[in-house]
Each structure stands twice: as structure tokens, then as C-alpha cells.
Amino acid sequence: MLATLLPTLRELDLPLRLKLWDGKEMDIGPAPSVTLEIKDPNLVAQLAHPSLDLLGGAYVEGQIDLHGPLEEIIRIGDEITRALGDEGDSVPTREAHDKATDAEAISYHYDLSNAFYQLWLDRDMVYSCGYFETGTEDLDQAQQAKLRHLCRKLRLKPGDRLLDVGCGWGGLARFAAREYDADVFGITLSREQLKLARERVAAEGLEGQVRLELMDYRDLPQNEQFDKIVSVGMFEHVGHANLPLYCRQLASLVRPGGLVMNHGITSRYIDGRPVSHGAGEFIDRYVFPHGELPHVTEIGACISESGLEIVDVESLRLHYARTLQFWSERLEARLDEAQRMVPERALRIWRIYLAGCAYGFRRNWINLHQILASKPLPDGSHELPWSRADLYA
Numbered sequence: 001m002l003a004t005l006l007p008t009l010r011e012l013d014l015p016l017r018l019k020l021w022d023g024k025e026m027d028i029g030p031a032p033s034v035t036l037e038i039k040d041p042n043l044v045a046q047l048a049h050p051s052l053d054l055l056g057g058a059y060v061e062g063q064i065d066l067h068g069p070l071e072e073i074i075r076i077g078d079e080i081t082r083a084l085g086d087e088g089d090s091v092p093t094r095e096a097h098d099k100a101t102d103a104e105a106i107s108y109h110y111d112l113s114n115a116f117y118q119l120w121l122d123r124d125m126v127y128s129c130g131y132f133e134t135g136t137e138d139l140d141q142a143q144q145a146k147l148r149h150l151c152r153k154l155r156l157k158p159g160d161r162l163l164d165v166g167c168g169w170g171g172l173a174r175f176a177a178r179e180y181d182a183d184v185f186g187i188t189l190s191r192e193q194l195k196l197a198r199e200r201v202a203a204e205g206l207e208g209q210v211r212l213e214l215m216d217y218r219d220l221p222q223n224e225q226f227d228k229i230v231s232v233g234m235f236e237h238v239g240h241a242n243l244p245l246y247c248r249q250l251a252s253l254v255r256p257g258g259l260v261m262n263h264g265i266t267s268r269y270i271d272g273r274p275v276s277h278g279a280g281e282f283i284d285r286y287v288f289p290h291g292e293l294p295h296v297t298e299i300g301a302c303i304s305e306s307g308l309e310i311v312d313v314e315s316l317r318l319h320y321a322r323t324l325q326f327w328s329e330r331l332e333a334r335l336d337e338a339q340r341m342v343p344e345r346a347l348r349i350w351r352i353y354l355a356g357c358a359y360g361f362r363r364n365w366i367n368l369h370q371i372l373a374s375k376p377l378p379d380g381s382h383e384l385p386w387s388r389a390d391l392y393a
């Protein structure tokens with residue numbers, strides 16, 4: 001098998017070295033920057049037709065090791081997969097999402113370890129795409145700018161009742177309370193997030209203004225009305241099948257004249273099928289089980305059907321590439337500490353996921369959209385200014 005694989009790999013002219021299970025090493029291309037160490041000889045046959053899922057999975061399960069700069073590793077993995085992998089496009093998935101399955105999937109990802117996330121997220125532990133006003137900001141600045149950008153788009157003002165659906169570690173909730181004097185109700189499905197988020201609210205003395213609960217979006221009390229609703233990095237967990245329900249929830253919980261912001265990752269494919277060449281399968285298997293990315297037109301259609309009016313849409317794809325690059329570099333710089341916080345297998349998953357998603361956003365495999373919607377008043381008017389000028393004032 002190796003006799004067939006080697007010439008095929010050599011033709012790709014990649015800066016790659018192979019190391020075999022018996023210690024033998026060979027350069028596959030000029031000036032190798034990456035070494036692929038095959039530890040399990042049984043893998044060689046599969047490497048003839050690799051996918052990103054196969055390569056990523058083999059690394060996670062310890063069948064291969066990868067040495068070299070992570071960014072290069074991902075690029076070379078992609079090139080090998082494109083050249084030798086099956087052309088076959090991924091098929092759209094439409095999973096049933098019930099509360100129990102979703103709670104388990106959320107716990108798997110977000111309850112991993114607060115200390116681990118703290119290592120490489122910004123100081124407010126905002127776990128979503130940052131906003132780079134000039135492109136020169138560091139991660140903390142970009143996340144603060146993102147929180148401000150969201151609050152400005154929501155035209156948040158003192159006393160506003162804000163619902164934060166999927167509040168994470170409470171960065172936005174605290175920011176909205178502290179900087180805009182809003183009254184915030186946030187929900188998450190992660191117990192670990194909730195614990196630390198509440199501690200941080202208390203540490204800032206914001207308990208009177210910020211209430212956080214462990215709650216599924218389907219269980220939000222229907223007798224409440226909010227002036228503004230924000231959902232950041234959450235709707236990726238909802239699933240195609242439940243998008244209409246999710247949007248109806250948002251629409252029913254905002255008062256007439258109020259605003260809803262949906263910020264999240266979107267598919268590049270109209271039918272929302274997973275990212276091709278096995279990248280989507282890897283993410284589903286190891287990173288975000290049951291995650292599903294709709295196209296912007298699909299979530300847009302569901303928002304519109306719910307009775308909300310879409311008033312502004314912004315793509316921040318390259319902002320997410322940069323955010324993920326920061327996260328990945330920050331984790332790479334603290335691997336020794338990370339090793340003491342999470343099992344080796346998890347660390348391998350998160351390393352590949354962060355660097356791989358930075359690459360995926362850069363290459364336009366996935367996008368990020370902020371969609372602002374208004375619930376029109378009975379006469380059809382809304383409470384927005386005539387232009388976006390106030391966002392940049």
C-alpha cells in the first residue's frame with residue numbers, strides 16, 4: 001500500500017515529511033515544514049483516499065501524530081484531501097432536536113473546563129466572533145468592540161429589558177448592564193458556564209440588573225416581553241428542523257417596536273449541507289455534536305415568516321477567521337497548562353477545531369451573519385433611526 005501512496009503524495013509537491021511506525025523517515029516534498037507520523041500501519045490503505053474527517057479523527061485517536069506549525073498542518077491536510085479524497089459533496093442533514101439531546105450536546109462542548117476556556121478566550125470569555133474595526137485590534141479590544149457593536153445595533157438604552165439567548169459566560173449580559181444600564185435576562189444550557197457567569201455578575205455587583213438561568217430557549221416564559229433580544233453564537237445548535245420554532249419564540253418574546261439580533265455562523269450552501277471534504281463530519285463527530293448551519297437565506301426566511309422584519313444584515317466572515325486565529329495561537333502558546341486541564345484527546349480535538357475553523361472562515365467555507373430584525377408596531381412603523389449613522393458616531 002505504501003508503495004502506491006508515496007508516489008501519489010510526492011506528485012503533490014508539499015513541504016511534507018513522513019515518519020513511519022518503525023521510525024523510518026522520508027521527505028515527500030522540498031523543505032518539509034510538517035511531519036506526518038503514521039503510528040498505525042492499518043491506516044495506510046485509508047490514506048489513499050483521505051477526508052478531513054479521516055485525518056482529523058486519526059489525529060484525535062492517536063493513529064497519527066502531526067508536527068509543525070498548526071496552520072501549515074491544516075493547509076497541507078486540505079491540499080492532500082482535495083487532491084486524493086473523494087469528490088462527493090456532503091448531503092444535507094435534518095436531525096430531530098429534542099431538549100435532552102441538545103442539553104447533552106451542549107454539555108459535551110461547553111462544560112469541558114472553565115479554566116481551559118479561560119486560557120485562550122479574551123478576559124470576558126466571549127465565545128463568538130469578534131469585531132475588528134481596523135484590523136489592528138487585539139482579542140480583548142475586538143471582543144469589547146463586538147459587544148458595543150451589538151448593543152449599538154440594538155439601540156440599547158437605560159432600563160431596556162434585554163433577553164440574551166445563549167449567554168455563555170455572561171460577557172454581553174454584564175457589558176449591557178454596566179455600559180448601557182440595561183436589565184438583562186440570560187439563559188444557557190451549560191452548568192459550568194452558568195456557575196462562572198453568576199460569579200462574575202456577583203463580583204461586579206450586577207445581581208440587581210443581570211439574572212442568568214439554566215434554561216432551554218423552548219422553555220422561555222411566554223408571559224414575558226422584552227424590549228430587545230440578542231442571540232450570539234447560539235442558533236448553530238438549533239437545527240434546521242427547529243428554526244421556525246426558534247424564530248417564533250424570538251418574535252413572541254419581543255414587544256412591538258422592539259429589536260432582535262441574531263448573530264451566528266451560516267453555511268455557504270443554500271441547502272445548509274455540511275462543509276465538504278469531511279470537515280463538517282469532523283466538527284459534528286468531535287466538536288459540536290448535532291450542530292447545523294443554515295444558509296443566511298434560510299434563517300432569513302424563518303425570521304421573516306415569524307413576523308419580524310429584517311432591517312439590517314452584516315457579514316463578518318473574516319472577523320471570525322481572525323478571532324479563531326487569535327484563539328488558536330493563544331491555546332498553542334499555553335499547551336503545557338492546557339494539558340493539565342483537559343484530557344489529551346480533548347486537547348487534540350480543540351487544537352484541530354480552532355485552527356481548522358480559522359482556515360475554513362478564511363477560505364469562505366462558512367460565514368458569519370448578524371441579522372437585525374424589528375417587530376413592527378401595529379401601524380407598520382418601527383423605532384429605528386433613518387440611517388446607520390448612529391452606529392459609527
Ligand SMILES: C[S@@+](CC[C@H](N)C(=O)[O-])C[C@H]1O[C@@H](n2cnc3c(N)ncnc32)[C@H](O)[C@@H]1O
Binds near residue numbers: 238
Ligand atoms: C458559542 S456559545 C456563545 C455564548 C455567548 N453568546 C458568547 O457570545 O460568548 C453558545 C451558547 O448557546 C447556548 N445554547 C445552545 N443551545 C441552547 C438552547 N437550546 N437553549 C439555551 N441556550 C443554548 C450554550 O449554552 C452557550 O451558552
